[in-house]
Amino acid sequence: MNPKLIAIYFPQFHDIPENDEWWGKNFTDWELVKKSRPLFDGHYQPRIPRDGYYNPCEKDVLKKQAVLAEQYNVFGFMFYHYWFDGKLILEKPAETFLRSKDIDMPFCFSWANASWTRQWTGNNEILLKQNHIPDENLWEKHFSYLLPFFKDSRYMKKDNKPIFAIYAPNLLKETERMFALWNKMAKENGMEGIYFIAMKNYDFANPSFLNSFDALMNFQPRQANVSAKNPHKQKLMSLSYFRLLPERMQNFLAGIRLKFKSISKIDTPQIWQHILKFAYQSEYPQYKLDLYESAFFDWDNTARYGKRATIYTEQSLEEKRAFLESLYQKATENNSEYIFFNAWNEWSESAYLEPDEKKDFAHLEIIKEIFDKK
Secondary structure (H helix, E strand, O other), rough: OEEEEEEEEEOOOOOOOHHHHHOOOOOOHHHHHHHHOOOOOOOOOOOOEEOOOOOOOOOHHHHHHHHHHOOOOEEEEEEEEEEEEOOEEEOHHHHHHHHHOOOOOOOOEOOOOOOOOOOOOOOOOEEOOOOOOOOOHHHHHHHHHHHHHHHHOOEEEOOEEEEEOOHHHOOOOOOOHHHHHHHHHHHHOOOOOOOOEEEEEEOOOOHHHHHOOOEEEEOOOOHHHHHOOOOOOOOOOHHHHHHHOOOOHHHHHHHHHHHOOOOOEEEEHHHHHHHHOOOOOOOOOOOOOEEEEOOOOOOOHHHHHHHHOOOEOOOOOOHHHHHHHHHHHHHHOOOEEEEOOOOEEEHHHHHHHHEEOOOOHHHHHHHHHOOOOO
């Protein structure tokens, strides 16, 4: 089986009333990207899109992106999906995509299910709380919203089960009961259930919730950077028991850390060596999970955090090609259908495949070369 590349799609590039209230009129992540400045000699900031700043709510924009992705062997997009106990936010790009039947591109969702805060400003204020209320009426409402997407012929499915990833799976409450309801509703609508993927950003102190999932994806570079198996890990962020604290307390402690944080430079080759060493090795063998890996080329959140940024060292195109080729070979050996990529367009974290003014189409050319396996 030749692995396919799924690129994660970030929709935070159109203004919404909530961001107008919290950050100022017409705020989008583009404002952060435009204002970013280099922090040292040779630091690649700001990142400027080759084809300009766009609004992903526009059909022509989405169609152009899908055509470009297909030309370079990106198989599909995984849209971040935001749902806060009944409240939708940043939903317009995916809804536009759904209505635009002439965009011939597979897609799926990752539920970005954590609370929104002012953390990247050094302030732990919660702007939009994710409570995960264990209420069947809310679960049914959520599923009903997702159903038209799931039933779309372009939506990615595995064994007739829509693929649905969850960014912070440990935050869910009564996971087994919720998933049982969703599987029941999916079967009532002609599907075999839902294919749930747990995204692993860090080690799970209590992984029992994984019993309800079908698969686990190591989300890079964060997972490798804080893994207990990585001798070069960021130690504070790797403490698994930290994740057992209430989310409000986690945000409070993270806010304190940010107030005293300076630039963190992460050695990218060390991260990739860790990824490749442990790729497709189950850390939770007690659960029968399909395993997926993810990849990245660059990661630098200067646009958001300024002088408190975390910056992964820049690699040559040859090094990037070699790392990704090695992961591709491991995926092939392990008969893994997908490799996920962080990201198609996370510009405020310098994680994108879209062409920019400096590298042009170089990253996409690497994707085209590696994933052109007939």
